[in-house]
Amino acid sequence: MSSILLISGGPSPTARTGVVVSHVDGLLREAGYGVRTLHVRQLPTLPLLTEDLRDPEIGDAVAAVLRADGIVVASPVYRAAYSGLVKALLDMLPKKALRGRVILPLATGGSQGFLVAMDYALNPLLAGKGADSVLRGEFVLDSDIDGGTIAPKAAEAIRGAVDRFTPAVEEARFRRERTRLRPAG
């Protein structure tokens, strides 16, 4: 089975981005996937913000990215860009770490005007780490998230994104396995 990693760049699991991530987590588990969620804020702060790769928890987070066939990158939109926490985690990945992995970007923000933050800020960042398979993501309005629940229309859009994501992840895993199994020479 493919391995999927959810990266949450929100300030806490109960904040809006965290709510979206746990919703996606539920959908993927329902579909039978093994999922791990990485709340960036729960990594040790100082090693995270100062790029200290010797820290075991940081090393474990980076290894989780390098094992994943598919990665959901969820970030709140702060100051019309991705959050500093998401940036800090992606910065620690080795060069081209995202190559061959399917990426689903998700963002939450206060206004539709921030929709372009995904195209102008998040996507170049993913491309910089070698991502060659970034799917069309979803942007969820803050006002569509009330406490722990997501408005039906937004939830439907998220389900659509997950339905685009899972077949692409299967295909990516198949391609990788095939490369590995192909006889040398």
Next chain:
Amino acid sequence: MTAGPMAAGPITTLAVVHAGLGSPSSTQLLATRLAEATQNEVARRQAPDLEVRSVHLRDVARDIADNLVTGFPSARLREVVESVTGADAVIAVTPTFNASYSGLFKSFVDVLEPGSLAGKPVLIGATGGTERHSLVLDHALRPLFAYLRTIVVPTGVYAASSDWGAEGLPGRIDRAAGELADLLVGRAAPTPTPASASIEDFVPFDQLLAGR
């Protein structure tokens, strides 16, 4: 707090914020050079001395991360934030990671109140290993500071490893510092002269077209 450049009376303050990680740090070095150059340019304009306040974000990294969760700053971070939002101008320098500002730099901006830097003159700078990422200034930092409604001076300074000790960097530092000084002393920028191609280099059109 101050209403704008020179409104605070005789003391004009300049906050120098940098997100360098190493020690020694080229990011810190660039921040220092920019601050010194700005002090010189302000002095050249016969304006009162600048009071420079340096902020090393690495020292408050934990406070910044805690602020993201709790929603309010520690006493130490509040002091740092106030020294930046209360300054008459800001110099902001970040290392370049993945062709953008660092996570620490962005996290600091994330904890600033939106609007708290509005109208403030800002000089942006970045350091990096190679010159390939010099567009970090115009693709990442400038939009960020535009969102914060600051007045970013036209010249940003990017320093790659190979720029140190090489020709070009001191000139860019002085030009950027001069632009910031003009905003600080409330003077219009001088009429620009073309960066290259002086009048002696002028080639008449008939000569340019002769080979066609």
